[in-house]
Amino acid sequence: MAPHDLSAPAIRIDGARKVYGTGSTRMVALHDVELDIPAGRFVSVIGPSGCGKSTLLRLIANLEATDAGSVEVFGESPAAACDGKHIGFVPQTPALLPWLNVLHNVTLPHRVNRRASRKRKAGASAARPMPDMEQLLRDVGLGDAMHKLPPELSGGMQQRVAIVRALGLQPDVLLMDEPFSALDEFTRESLQGQLLDLWDHTTATVVFVTHSVTEAVRLSDQVVVMAPRPGRIVDVIDVDLPRPRSAELLTSDEFHHYEDLIRERLQSAWHSPDLPNAA
Numbered sequence: 001m002a003p004h005d006l007s008a009p010a011i012r013i014d015g016a017r018k019v020y021g022t023g024s025t026r027m028v029a030l031h032d033v034e035l036d037i038p039a040g041r042f043v044s045v046i047g048p049s050g051c052g053k054s055t056l057l058r059l060i061a062n063l064e065a066t067d068a069g070s071v072e073v074f075g076e077s078p079a080a081a082c083d084g085k086h087i088g089f090v091p092q093t094p095a096l097l098p099w100l101n102v103l104h105n106v107t108l109p110h111r112v113n114r115r116a117s118r119k120r121k122a123g124a125s126a127a128r129p130m131p132d133m134e135q136l137l138r139d140v141g142l143g144d145a146m147h148k149l150p151p152e153l154s155g156g157m158q159q160r161v162a163i164v165r166a167l168g169l170q171p172d173v174l175l176m177d178e179p180f181s182a183l184d185e186f187t188r189e190s191l192q193g194q195l196l197d198l199w200d201h202t203t204a205t206v207v208f209v210t211h212s213v214t215e216a217v218r219l220s221d222q223v224v225v226m227a228p229r230p231g232r233i234v235d236v237i238d239v240d241l242p243r244p245r246s247a248e249l250l251t252s253d254e255f256h257h258y259e260d261l262i263r264e265r266l267q268s269a270w271h272s273p274d275l276p277n278a279a
């Protein structure tokens, strides 16, 4: 088990604010964001373009810093959580190294971490053991692609490689920024199922940014709805559907109920008035 405070929520965001630019280019990307995500939950973030979904993810991933308020990951700062290798990140495009085969791409972070931890002074925490990456690749149907180079793979296959690479580090928190947005509907549905199967075998807390209501309902325990001008959370909806969530569930009345509910909240988010006093 990772050496962090398990009594704390996996992610605690308290009054977070992020402002970009100055003068005429100044814009409040996030205003007074409050969110607690318990450990082991799958949480999606949805909202109109520009409402700050990716910014929120980048604050948790330590790729940006808050201008006010705080973000904690298992009671630590995002910087400490990243140092401790507690956070995994899957971007919108897979960002694989084109000259390394699939197996080498997914094992690279482990090999780099191992080298780094050997160089660290005595007392520093050791890298976690690498899971069976070949098995993980087989689990997502990439058994025959292990020795291929990324340019030889389809977009869906490349995104599967990126997910295996992130999960291979066994992160406590997995952040995913619209990982399936560039894929066709069929590939997307199939990858949702595979992601859920993989996640089932972990204890990871997932924060997943998406524009798709169906995807959010299928994957999530909770859906966070955001509104723009300034970016803020306007709703958090619990999705009380049984797991495992098969493709058949997508056509059930209860599934449609959640889709309708979230669409309605998104509509209100889109039409919600600007908050002039947030500037």
Ligand SMILES: Nc1ncnc2c1ncn2[C@@H]1O[C@H](COP(=O)(O)OP(=O)(O)OP(=O)(O)O)[C@@H](O)[C@H]1O
Pocket (backbone or CB within 6 Å): 020, 021, 027, 029, 047, 048, 049, 050, 051, 052, 053, 054, 055, 056, 231
């Ligand atoms: N590095 C940056 N510099 C200046 N402005 C930025 C920067 N990053 C984001 N923004 C602005 O902050 C706002 C929120 O951006 P963000 O990418 O978080 O939105 P989003 O909800 O993820 O959008 P989308 O759904 O289109 O990906 C946008 O208006 C964007 O233009």
